[in-house]
Amino acid sequence: MPKTLKRDLFPYLLLLPAIVITLVIVAWPLVETIRLSFTDASLKPTENYIGFANYEKIFSRRFPEVIARTFYWMALSVALKMLVGTFGAVLLNSAVPGRTLARILVIPPWVIPIAIGVFIWGWMYNGQFGMISGLLQRFEIIGGPLEFLAYRETAFLATIITDVWIGTPMVTIFVLAAMQAVPGDLYEAAWVDGAGRGYRFRRITLPLILPAIATMSLLSAIWTFNSFDIIWILTEGGPRGGTTTMIIDTYKTAISRFKYGEGAARAVMIVCILTAFSGAYFYLISRFAKKGA
Template sequence: MTSNRSAVLFALALLAPALVYILVIVAYPLFDTIVLSFTNAALKPTYDWVGWANYQRIFTAGNFTEVILRTFVWTFFSVSFKMVIGMAGAVMLNAAIPGQTVFRILTMPPWIVPMAIGIFMWGWMYNGQFGMISGLLQNFGITNGPVAWLAYGDTAFWATIITDVWIGVPMVTIYFLAAMQSIPKDLYEAAWTDGAGRFYRWRRITLPMMVPAIITMSLLSLIATFNSFDIIWILTQGGPSGSTTTMIIDTFKTAIGSRKYGEGAARAVVICIFVSIFCIVYFRAVRKLSQGEAK
């Protein structure tokens, strides 16, 4: 019993730093945000308990439903493009082609370059008067004049998606490439011996073996994109006319811009609920996948 007690105490000692980190950095701020969401906290030094008033105000406001829908649409297209382009890039980088190392190195700059600098670069490219994109379209005769991509709701919305995809694709590509290279080569050799074509091998071997990696990367990319702030804020600050305002931008504007800390905290809690739902769906999918492989 003394030996078992020592083992337990030793295990708790090893877990103590992680436990302290979770309590101080994660649990306490989350608990404080939840408590704050039930108050009318603002710039004034004192605040009162208002119950569910902040949440009622959020969901009775006409624009918040639009913000939620816009966030899901923005996240869906951005994550979808990242997955498709990342998979295509991983397939090409995994192929035995000359200069393979060079292509792998060229994949990294969007991920290596500091995010703010990359976003500012895209902002200049979207500029109607001086931007490269507008200039090329005019030179090729596609447009009759300059196009200010960030000045109109539809074009600004897709411009932020393109920028987010540019930043996120390298990580997806490298992750998928690592997953492909971990697949046993014997499977491909056996399929090739049986006369299976390249597309058949990819569909029957590569894709099924990469399902866990695809699910994991989809969740990580979904959470990062859902909470993406820098890209939209630097390019449009949620404009024009709120056409690129997502939930995280709306939360920032409410809590920091309007100094409504209680209502902003309520919006943050709603975001946390959505992200938690994503995680629950992910863990259930992984569990079903593991059970299927065990059978």
């Protein structure tokens, strides 16, 4: 083989193991899921091709309501995580006593296994012996025990609070790293010119960390959209479907009801929605960046 050809092929040979692993772990399951979505696969030993029947079932039932609830759940959770996480990053980036200890203490919600953290929150939401209901009764805000996970509205809010508690440390660390990368000379020049703290944050910090915030927002949105553990451990999608998101509905259809074909169709819908959402998000961010430039 000529030396030039060897030199050209060498980088691709180095990438070959990663490409093979990606195809086996990602591409093949995705293709298999798409194939299953066009069949009536279940516990039966045989499966038949049924075309778009599974997709027609999706839109003929309550799935549009599940889609809307999923986006609502994701939007509230991501907005709170970004708001609280950014505010926490600003505080941790300030020259205050005990800053190092505060940075260490912000980690546990993210480090603790999700299942353990959610079980603790489930205990706190309990109306009979949970801490939250007990405190509300002690301060006479409520007149008796309140089962947060027994009602649709409070259960929905409870899952959001738990998700924000788990996801905020990651946002805080990510935004804090972006803040620490801002050159200190800019702050010194602005301080010499008499700029206040708020002005420096609006004109220096925020524009420079905006790409990091945009990236973290997208990643957090995808993670939240696909979140399963929190809702399943707390409510299993109840009460009366009040916390059933697309992931929970897909799991119930494919695993609990053994309707693999319908579950695969729902999974394909999730992939399409997330792909479209990511594309629209990047498009809007690029438009915003061009206007800002």
